[in-house]
Amino acid sequence: MNVPFRAARRLVAIFLLISLLVFPSCGKKDDGSQSATANSSQSPQQTANSTANQTEFPSLNDEAIEIAKKDFAAHWSTYGDSLISRVKRPGFKEGNDWGEDFFIQRKNVSAEARPDQMTQADQLNGVEWKGSVLFVESAEREFFLRDRQPLLGAVEKSGWSDWKSPPDELMYGRGFWKLSLTKRNGNWSVSPQDVDESAFVTVQCDPNGKQPFDPQEEIKHRASSPGGIRIASITPAGTDLVIGIGAGDCLVAVSNFDDDREGTAGKPRIGDYQNINWEKLAGLGANVLLLQYAQDRVPPYIQQKCADLGIRTVNLKLDTIDEIAQGMMTLADVIGRPQQGRTAAAALRARLDAVRLRVAGQQRVRALVVTNDQSFALAGPGEFLDELLHIAGGQNAAESLGKPYPEVDREMIMSLAPDVVIRLVPDGDRKPQVVRQGDRIWESLPDLPAVKNRRVYVLSEWYGELPGFRVGELAEKFADILHPETAGPNANPALRK
Secondary structure (H helix, E strand, C coil): CHHHHHHHHHHHHHHHHHHHHHCCCHHHHHHHHHHHHHCCCCCHHHHHCHHHHHHHHHHHHHHHHHHHHHHHCCCCEEECCEEEEEECCCCCEECCEECCCEEEEEECCEEEEEECCCCHHHHHCCEEEEEEEEEECCEEEEEECCCECCCCCCCECCEECCCECCCCCCCCCCCCEEEEEEEECCEEEEEECCCCHHHEECCCCCCCCCCCCCHHHHHHHHHHCCCCCCEEECCHHHHHHHHHCCCHHHEEEECCCCCCCCCCCCCCECECCCCECHHHHHHCCCCEEEECCCCCCCCHHHHHHHHHHCCEEEECCCCCHHHHHHHHHHHHHHCCCHHHHHHHHHHHHHHHHHHHHHHCCCCCEEEEEEEECCCCEECCCCCHHHHHHHHCCEEECCHHHCCCCCECCHHHHHHHCCCEEEEECCCHHHCHHHHHHHHHHHHCCCCCHHHHCCCEEEECCCCCCCCCCCHHHHHHHHHHHHCHHHCCCCCCHHHCC
16 A cells, blocks of 8 residues: 555655746745735735836826826816815715805825735736825815704804814725726726715816905806806796896796796796606706795795705795896896896886886876786785886775785675776787686676776786786886876877877
8 A cells, every 4th residue: 555655645746846847936926925915015016026116116106196186187276285176066965965065175285196906817907007096185174155054063154164184084094085096008097986076176266376265256157157057947937037137048947837938938847836847957957946935935845855956946036126126136146147137127127217207297097907807816015016007107996905916806896996907818819718708707897997988908918927027018018008198109009099
């Protein structure tokens, strides 16, 4: 039994000798691997070829940093000894604020290259360098556009925070921005690591830091640039104001109730006060949503959903002419074109003043403005239709009712005894059956002064009930009806005496 055993031992020895002669690098590889593991300060490439890479590797480090800086520069702007960026993407969370615009300023930013350990497979696949570049800072501060309540801690006021030391990032250990890079066969590839790059955008600022950086001015600048502000509206009056002040280029979606006309034709419809298509709204990239609710009646779910999507809500109060003019200026400020709002508001007031001057000295006419024939819904005191009636030389017969939009019965209509009835039937020319139905209702009141004297009128303009840009035109039409003797050559001939 010893003979076969000795023969087997000889065969094994011969096999090992042949292996060492044929594969002389096997043992060296093991030693090298152990060395690389034991001393992590040595690069993997130094392990593979120490002499050659001692001179080459630092240049690859520098090259990696330069490549990373080019990608980094797309998101940050130089400002003196610091960098500034704006965070704007919906879904980015700071405390409990989702999608809110805020700015970050970081001092003395530098970059560090951190190569990864190379493997034999990397070398076989043409990888020359792989690793990451980490950007670090000495201090940072933030600018918030409004007060915010973090999940933990006290309320943080709007404006710039105090400078603070960079936090210890749990993800990186240090640094605030990390990019992964690979150089393969002479070509570099860059991918963000644990950072949502699209959340950060460059800003307009003085690179030398000579002028104080003003985030509010930056917002106005971006808003006035193409694609800056994208407005969706679920209020036809708000839609009309946006178009009227010359900002129709910012309008990306309108409500289901908007009339199909110049400025709205072909625009996506996103819903109404009761039902908003949030998926469509987000897909359109809207960042402003126009509303028209009572100031304390905005549904919480709308506010929350807009916050989640990073959409700013602008709730317009448009009950009076002053509020309509203010709405023009508010919207112009939102889009960063304040002069357009002031110009539009001044033009509206001038047009209304011209109507006042035209009917000055005329005896006021007792009149009713009716917004629904079926329910006898009237324009009462304290709202824009009432104001337009007075500007046009009328006296609101419903003033004594004390409500902005009262609904009354036939007996009350008879007791109010208007000399003129103005029926507002938006798009009435396309709804002849609605107009005829209303005609029959008023004809059933033959003893009403307005009916008896054939002074019941229908205004079918689409903007007839809108507290929007065309209230000046509506005042002129009211004046044509109430005081046809003052009507100009462009008035409806049937209204002239």
